[in-house]
Structure formats: structure tokens, C-alpha cells
Amino acid sequence: MFPEFIKIRQVKDAPHIEDVAAEIRASVDCLEKAGKLDRGIFAGKTTGIAVGSRGIANLPLIVRTLVEIVREAGGTPVVFAAMGSHGDGLAEGQREVLASLGVTEETIGAEIRTCADSVEYGVGTEGTTIYGNPLALEFDEVVLFNRIKEHTDFEDITESGIYKLMAIGIGNPAGARIIHTGAICHGRGYGPCIREAGNVILKKLPVAFALAVTENWKHQTDYVEAIDPRELLERESHILTESKKRAGRLPVEELDALIVQECGKQYSGTTIDTKVVGRIMINGQKEPASPRIKGIAVLDVTEETHGNTMGLGIADVITRRLFDKINIHATGLTGLTSSCVHQAKIPCVVPDDRMAMDVAFTISGQEPMEDADAIYIHDTTALEYMYVSEHLWKQIKDREDIETLGELKELEFDADGALLPMEF
16 A cells, blocks of 8 residues: 655755846856957858757747847847757757747747758867767857756766757767767766867857856756856856756655656656666766665656657656657667667556556565655656655654645545646
8 A cells, every 4th residue: 555645845945047038148248348259240140059959947038039149249040959869860850859848930039940960070189080060060150058957877077068069969960979989888988078079069160159057956047157168168167066056856865766757858868867866877877876766657758758768767667658658769769879778778667657656666675565765756857846655754844944735645546547636
């Protein structure tokens, strides 16, 4: 019998930017006043704005603001996709991914171009042939944009950010494959391979500036900075360090079971955040010290993921409903491109939510099941509100960072074994 659950709230400061567009403009102004940018370079020229495949807070607003900055300076802005092998490694798939994130020509007010081809950009310091999107070579100027955050697969001085946008995003499928092969198969590590490729691309493209954003643990934009490309490595490393301090985490380091209502690419590149669940499962990469979770069940996947469930292999069990939404081709392509085949595997599949949860509790080995320490979350980015089992709640309810909401209650399922909706 499942334990009873109670809703809680993690209490933690989360300062954020109220007017993101104004903050972007102020940061670009600051860069220009410091003599590191002359917006006159945009006049009469076509500027490509690189946009990736991640679900970033305020993404359409941020891209539209960059479009306006270029246009106001007399330039012609064009957004181009920079997303490695995402979108099934196809130009039309890239456009679909952007649209699913709210980035369309209507919402940003500019032309969008996509291309999944890769051409040789140069050779890195380690002798690696570096590839990139031929579209990017057509622009007079380029603006790079990405969120800086910890990566799901490794730890280094640069992880997920501008360098990764260049090396893997602009690299398109061929470039992404080279990075992953060098990092895993050749044992060089992701960070060095990404920076090697990024430096080649940075020299090859006429980069006017880069825009970095970060998000607080509630995934609200909390910092923006326009960066001189000559200072990119130093600034990205610093911004990453500060961002990690604000990352969201589960309230405990050990669990018998974690139930995730839905996974998705807009939540994490691995659909469920590896740093939140404490599993990476990539050859040669060190596993996180915590949290330690015995059983992980995932009940559904978002439409925005388009069936690419790369990363879901770190879970233990999924529902048939989720399984039926998996795009085997897209998931397999990403797994092979990244050389992270364990993450691309499909977990055990069971008919419904009730059985998936039962499996997660059973493999924990906790008897009786009612005494299990368990958490039920909506997704791995939504960590303010969650449901915890009675046994766990009694251990944490008096903490200053925990607020109890409501009463203990039993989980309810319909006749088909689907968990009835729970309010987050």
C-alpha cells in the first residue's frame, strides 16, 4: 500500500528581473559605453542571431529584443537555429523545435533560417576538425545567445552556455558528433572539447557580442550580460559559478522513490535533470554524490519534446502512455550523436501510473511501503511545490526552509490506473 502524501513548499529566496527587455538593452548599452561594441557595425548589414533548442524563460521576448536592437541600429536581423542534432537533425525539424518554444517569425518579428548541414570551419589545437553551420558564414555580423547553467552530463569551468551553443549548436549534427566522440570515446572530456571547437568558431565568425542569461531556482530570468567575445571564456566561467549557487535541488539527499509527473526537453536536455535526480550514466563521467535515489518513475512526457526522450534512460520505469509517445529515431539519433547510449535507453515499461509507482517503491526494498521516503514532483525544474510521503514529512516538517500545505492524503487513481491530477 502506498504511503499517504502531503504537499509542501520549499522556502528559498529567488530574486529575478522584472523587465528583462530593459535589462538586456541596459547591458548592451554598458558594453558600448565601455568601448567594446559599436552598434554602427550593424547598419546596412545582415546579422545572424543564434538561438538554440532549450526552453529558456522569456525566450521569445529575449530574441525579439535582440532583433529590435539590431534593427534599430540600421541592420537586418535574421534568427538562425543552432541546436546540434535536435529537430531530428533536419532543417524543418529545427524550425519545429523553435516554434514549440514560441520562437516564430511572427513572435520575434524577423526571418528565421534553418539548416542541418555542416561544413569544415577549421582545425582545433588538438588537431580536431571543427564543423559548423554554413548559414552562419553568410552573415556580416553574428550575435550569440544562450542561457548559462550547469550541464546535465559533466562539470567544468564552462558547461551549458555560449561555448556549447557554438561547439554543438552551431556545429549541427556533424559538429555535435565530433564533440561527443572526442569527449567520451577519446576520453578528453566535454569541457576541453567544447572550448576547443568554440574557439575555432569564435575566430571564424564575425561575432559582435554574446548575450548570456541565467535563471533562478524557479526558472525566472535573474541575470543578463552582454559580453565582448574577447572576454567570453572569463565571463562565462564566472557567470556559471554564480549560477550554480542558485540552482534548484530536492530537499533531501536520500530517497526510496521519486515520482516525476512528466519529463520534457523544455525542462532539461536529458528530459529529467541529472543533477536533480543524482544520475548521469555516461561512460567516463563521475556520478553525482547526491541525491541518492533508489527508484525513479516517470509518468509522462511533454508534447514540446517531440518524442526525443534522450536522457530518459536514467529512470527506472515509465508508463505505456509515455512509451507510446517516444520517437525512437530522434532519441536514437541523439544517443548515437552524443555517444551517450545509456541515456538513450528505454526504461522498464508498465501499463499505467499505479504500476509504475509500485515498481519504483518495490525496487527501493523498503518494507513496509508505507514507511518509504518518497517525493512526487511535477517535473525536475518545478521544485518549489511538491508532495512528500508521511515518513519523510515527519523528518523535515520542522525545518525553516519547509512550509507544509494541506493535509496528508492517499493517492487516488482512476479505473485505468492513471493517477488523478494533483495540484501543484
